[in-house]
Amino acid sequence: MTDLLPLDEPFDRVSVLLPLPLDVAYDYKADPALELARGDVVEVPLGQRRMVGVVLGPGGDDAVAPERLRAVFRRLDVPRLPRTVIDLVEWTAAWTLAPRGNVVRMAISTPSAFEPPAPVVVHTAGPQEDWTGQARLTPARRRVLSVLSDGPALEQKDLAREAGVGPSVIKGMIDCGMVAPHTVAQPAPFETPDATRDGPTLSGEQQAAAETLRAKVDAHAFSVTAVDGITGSGKTEVYFEAIAAALTAGRQALVLLPEIALSAEWLERFADRFGVEPAVWHSDLKPKVRRETWRAVAEGSVRVLVGARSALFLPFAELGLIVIDEEHESAYKQEDGVAYHARDMAVVRARLEGIPIALVSATLSLETVENVRQGRYGAVHLTARPGSATLPxxxxxxxxxxxxxxxxxxxxxxxxxxxxxxxxxxxxxxxxxxRGYAPLTLCRTCGHRLECPNCTAWLVEHRLLGRLVCHHCGLSARLPKQCPSCEAEDSFVASGxxxxxxxxxxxxxxxxxxxxxxxxxxxxxxxxxxxxxxxxxxxxxxxxxxxxxxxxxxxxxxxxxxxxxxxxxxxxxxxxxxxxxxxxxxxxxxxxxxxxxxxxxxxxxxxxxxxxxxxxxxxxxxxxxxxxxxxxRKAAGMPPYGRLAGIVISAPDADRADAAARMVARAAPRLNGVTILGPAPAPITMLRGRHRRRLLVKAGRQVNVQQVLRDWLAPIKLETSVRLQVDVDPYSFM
The missing domain is CATH 3.40.50.300 (P-loop containing nucleotide triphosphate hydrolases)
Known part of the structure; x- marks a missing residue:
């Protein structure tokens, strides 16, 4: 694929991928003056809406006549998404069988970042010779001038607060020349980590592991290294040395953590090593911080970012290292929407970028262990805790x-x-x-168990909240006074x-x-x-x-x-x-x-x-x-020694779910090396009000299970109320 689109006459149309649950991209007219290229973020019309999408390349839908094409409105003032991000979007969609539009949505998840930040306007006292006839010195205005004479230039809201006046006072002073506004550049939201600071003294074993990772970074080539260390062996300090090497080489580094709760201590350790905290990316970020972080990553001012799995799709332009901490964690597998595993897709991104990736854990996943044994991944081992600490x-x-x-x-x-x-x-x-007080609440009179009305799951009592909560759909309700089955009062008892x-x-x-x-x-x-x-x-x-x-x-x-x-x-x-x-x-x-x-x-x-x-x-x-x-696993032909995929069919009622599941099963291929199990009710038969049926596809390692699924499922037309989701290599069987 070429990065830049030819701008001569035959290529006056571009293919734009929109963040919709569709696999197709749409063609639009492209004004050559826009100089559009693969990865540009553009605004385009779709029906009566204006939507943001990403340019994939030259348009190719010859079925649509040129005169029927609608034009791209504009190219947004944001750095072009790197080629590797677009390639990752397409690779992830092909692997997971998710629509490309759903995957690109993860890459452009922060639309507010696509417009340049508003300029910062600060204020100083205006020269007296510029004051007009309206420049009367009231007590309020004197306070404003006093604040400006004793301190730095201030934004309007800060100046009004410091002087104890309303915005109208500041505006009046600007109009008569008593206060002068000045436009200044936005300050950089993130400081640069200092790779030259001394870290803690490493043990011989740690030093050897760190040297291996540094060499991988310095090689500027794709490699996968498992950092296999017992708990407390100093794995974080080891890969911090690799981050320092990436910074020294002028490259960015990405660290994924499975849990937000893990980041507090990690951030403290990072700041001790590099002098500043890194940028952070997770779902709880405030919108302003999210906007600033996305744009700073794209512009290159974020040099190190630590984040949850979605950080993998951020538009790093100079990525030099990826680290997956606690690589064994199932939290890296996204279950809803695009069912991808961030660890595996991170390896893909490292390969596309041509950079090293480190998979770090005290309990490496069996997939990583097998890749090390087969020689596909390298490994460094940390077998002791530093100092006098020992394993418990x-x-x-x-x-x-x-x-x-x-x-x-x-x-x-x-x-x-x-x-x-x-x-x-x-x-x-x-x-x-x-979590909570008790996993099960039942009536001591008749044995009735309180179940979520939207899911086939027991309601969990959270006594501190005074609520019953479903841990699958989030439903929250008070403990009923009467049993809904036998109407006995105050008969519920916590179990477990x-x-x-x-x-x-x-x-x-x-x-x-x-x-x-x-x-x-x-x-x-x-x-x-x-x-x-x-x-x-x-x-x-x-x-x-x-x-x-x-x-x-x-x-x-x-x-x-x-x-x-x-x-x-x-x-x-x-x-x-x-x-x-x-x-x-x-x-x-x-x-x-x-x-x-x-x-x-x-x-x-x-x-x-x-x-x-x-x-x-x-x-x-x-x-x-x-x-x-x-x-x-070998005896059962299960991953990583076999291929597995789940198909979940859901519908608003049980009959439609059963009918759709039977139709899908009847269309199942009969192939050597492929076994199809089901359909059967999913372990959680109803989730969020939808009835669920499941099929499992089990195949040998040599089988291209994605192609099998495409050929099988593509011709099937389901009712609009029926949903079908594919999960290649499922981690949850609920």
């Missing part, structure tokens, strides 16, 4: 032998360990990956623990301990996450009661005990990655203990201590667990 001791508590007291959830050995930790002036964490219920037990057992809940309900943004980290480090908290948001990335020197309340929780269900995810999560949360000179201890409460996951955690034997998982 991990022990299993068999709940069949050490059952908690009736109505409680902490076993006697865990209670004793927490008390001993508190007595020694250290901190403990109780980990339970379940969530972190809020666990907090009640902590309050009873350890009344003098200061505890803090840490979940996505309480750490609702970077600021609250930063406050949480500060309070734990300041030893204002004795017991952390947390979900997976505290399982990784945090370094608390006084935290020496981690108790996992329900280690078996993630093993239920039919998810092919259930064991792998459970191992990763429990290994990560275990790694929070003993990260300084005080040794750590981890206690896992389990009903199944004999499972490979629990045995591997207790023995610290990752390799035996991985081999067990590899053997099972």
């Amino acid at each position: 001791e991990v022990a299993l508590i068999d709940l069949r032998k050490h059952a908690p007291e009736r109505g409680t959830f902490l076993s006697p050995p865990l209670v004793e360990a927490v008390q001993r930790t508190l007595d020694e002036g250290e901190q403990a964490m109780l980990f339970l990956n379940r 623990p969530g972190v809020e219920r666990l907090a009640e037990e902590v309050l009873v057992r350890f009344p003098d301990a200061r505890f803090q809940l840490a979940s996505s309900d309480t750490l609702t943004g970077p600021d609250k996450a930063a406050d949480f980290v500060r309070s734990v480090r300041a030893r204002e908290v004795d017991i952390i009661i947390g979900t997976q948001v505290v399982a990784k990335g945090h370094n608390f020197p006084w935290l020496t005990l981690v108790g996992v309340v329900d280690a078996d929780l993630g093993l239920a269900g039919g998810d092919l990655r259930a064991s792998e995810r459970t191992y990763q999560l429990l290994h990560q949360v275990s790694g929070r203990a003993g990260r300084a000179e005080r040794p750590g201890r981890v206690l896992l409460q389990t009903h199944a201590p004999e499972t490979p996951v629990m045995q591997a955690l207790a023995a610290g034997d990752r390799e035996s667990f991985l081999q067990s998982e590899i053997d099972q």
Whole structure:
């Protein structure tokens, strides 16, 4: 593909991709004076609307006569999207089978950034010789002149506030020459990190790993390196050296993190190393910051950005390094809309850019492990914690032998360990990956369970909010006074623990301990996450009661005990990655203990201590667990040793969903090496008011499953109320 469009007569039309759920691009007339090129952001007509789209190249729809084409209104005053971003859009759409318009929407997600920022107008005192006859010195005007004589030039709103006057006073003074406005350039919103600052002293192992990554950056070529390090081994400091190398080479760097809550401590460490904080990108950004960040990335003034998965589609023009921290995290897989995996698409972008990418984790995904074993990826290994810190001791508590007291959830050995930790002036964490007060609320009279009316999911009680919440669609409701089934009053009882219920037990057992809940309900943004980290480090908290948001990335020197309340929780269900995810999560949360000179201890409460996951955690034997998982996946032909795709069909009512699913199934191809399972009700049969049916496509590694799906699904015409979504290599089976 050429970057610039030929501007001679035969090419007076351009192909424009619009952010709509369509795969086709539309042709428009192109005024040669606009000098349009691939990646230009343009405004075009569509029906009665004006829409923003992206130029893909010369128009090619010969079915539309030139005289019927509508003209591009204008090229927006924003840097052209880099060729690699457009290529990534098309590659992602082809891999996920999503319409290209849905993918390009992620690349131009901030329309307010497409207009240049308004100029900044500041004010100074005007020379007296320029004052007109209306320049009377009232008390208010004297205050304005006093402010300007004692300080710098100010914007109008700041000047009015400092002088204690209204905007009309300032305007009148401008009209009569007493105040002079001046237009100045917008200040740069982001400071440049200093790559020359000294970082912490690295161990020999860290230094060797850092040198490997620096060499990859200096080579200016595509490579993938797995940074495989135990928890607390200093992986972040190692890849900071690679970021420094990218900055020294005049290139930009992108770091992806799976959770916003992880960014608080990370930003502090970055600022310690480079003198300033990086730019940040996530869904909670205020519109003004989002606009400034998008444009600054495109203009190149952002040199390092840390963000959530959507940051992958930002228009970096000089990208020199990508880092995927906690690369194993399932949060990198987007489930709704375009079902893409940010880790995998980041590797694609690195290849398109011709730059290195580092995949970082203490528990590498099986996909990455296999790519390292096959030689497709390189690897560096960090096997020790710096200084005197050591890995914690991990022990299993068999709940069949050490059952908690009736109505409680902490076993006697865990209670004793927490008390001993508190007595020694250290901190403990109780980990339970379940938000709210209780996962199930049922009527003690008839057994009726409160279910979401929009989803086939139980309502979760959040007692702190005084609400029942659906964790799938977000529905929130008060606990009913009467059972809707038997009409018994005040008959509902909580079943099972969530972190809020666990907090009640902590309050009873350890009344003098200061505890803090840490979940996505309480750490609702970077600021609250930063406050949480500060309070734990300041030893204002004795017991952390947390979900997976505290399982990784945090370094608390006084935290020496981690108790996992329900280690078996993630093993239920039919998810092919259930064991792998459970191992990763429990290994990560275990790694929070003993990260300084005080040794750590981890206690896992389990009903199944004999499972490979629990045995591997207790023995610290990752390799035996991985081999067990590899053997099972190979035997079943499951990823990464086979191909898998999900097809979910949904409709407003069950009959339409069933009819559409049967029609899709009847059209299924019969091919060697391809097995099609279903249709069957999805595990969550109804979601957000839509009934769901699922088919699974299982194939060998050699099968082009995308082509199979295209050939199968393209001819099928469904009712407008029926939706069909494809998920290549699904991570969620709900």
